[in-house]
Amino acid sequence: MKTAICPGSFDPVTLGHIDIIERAATLFDRVIILVMTNSKKEAMFKTEERVNMIKRCIKGENITVDTYGGLLVNYAFENNADVIVKGLRAVSDFDYEFQQALTNKSLMPGIETVFLAASGKNMFLSSSMVKEVCQLGGNIEQFVSPEILNDVIKRCKGEKNYD
Numbered sequence: 071m072k073t074a075i076c077p078g079s080f081d082p083v084t085l086g087h088i089d090i091i092e093r094a095a096t097l098f099d100r101v102i103i104l105v106m107t108n109s110k111k112e113a114m115f116k117t118e119e120r121v122n123m124i125k126r127c128i129k130g131e132n133i134t135v136d137t138y139g140g141l142l143v144n145y146a147f148e149n150n151a152d153v154i155v156k157g158l159r160a161v162s163d164f165d166y167e168f169q170q171a172l173t174n175k176s177l178m179p180g181i182e183t184v185f186l187a188a189s190g191k192n193m194f195l196s197s198s199m200v201k202e203v204c205q206l207g208g209n210i211e212q213f214v215s216p217e218i219l220n221d222v223i224k225r226c227k228g229e230k231n232y233d
Contacts, residue, residue, distance in 0.1 A: 074098040074153040074184070077142055079108040080120045082222050083127055084200055084213055086192035090157035093186055095130050098153065103128065103135045104145060114201055114225055127215040143178035154181060159188045159195070201226065 076091050080103075095101045105120050107113070115123070117137050124135050138145045142154065154174060156167045164185070171183035188195070200213045204226035214222055 071099040072153065073100040073102065073149065073151045074155045075102045075104050075142070075146055075149075075151045076155045077104040077106050079111065079113065079197065080105055080124060081108075081111070081113045081115050081197050082120065082200065082214060082218060083124050084192075084195050084197055085215065086157065086159070086188055086195040087197075088127055088215060089189055089192055090155065090186050091128055091133065092130070094155045094184075095133050097184075098155075099132060101130070101133045101155075102149065102151065103133065104142070105135065105137045106142070107139055111198075119221075123218045123221065126217040141177070143174050143181055146174075146181050147178060152180075152182065154183045156183060156185055157188050158185050159193050 074094050074097070076087075076094055078087060080087055091101065091103055103124055105117055105124070107117065113120075121135050121137060128135075145151070146154065154171070156171075158164055158167060167183075167185065174181055174183060195213055200210050200222070203213070204210045204222060210222065211219060
């Protein structure tokens with residue numbers, strides 16, 4: 071059984087993330103969506119909130135959601151994962167993700183990284199862009215799942231609780 075990890079901060083999960091995850095779920099027996107902390111960014115949503123939003127947006131018998139605060143390769147080893155799946159939007163993504171893939175391979179030779187190209191309609195989409203558009207009063211309906219749209223809008227307006 072091939073297990074893939076789709077890691078990210080998912081702050082918030084976007085339709086671009088969902089597209090990559092759903093496509094990975096057709097390629098691998100088991101997919102773990104791994105909500106991680108990006109030490110370079112201050113999260114808008116708490117880890118538990120991000121997990122909750124992902125679970126509301128993505129359904130699949132072979133998809134689970136988990137969290138981790140350490141090295142991705144350590145999680146992969148502990149969970150018998152074979153592959154790390156990363157979405158690529160542009161050449162600039164490739165430079166960074168390729169460096170990460172090589173680092174991960176150096177730390178854990180048995181792990182592979184698979185890159186999935188973003189669909190054309192999601193080439194520009196990022197969580198940071200969604201938050202910025204939302205905070206400036208723009209319409210984000212085309213960027214996030216309807217299941218979490220109101221939650222993201224409320225948080226962008228400064229509301230602490232969205233439930």
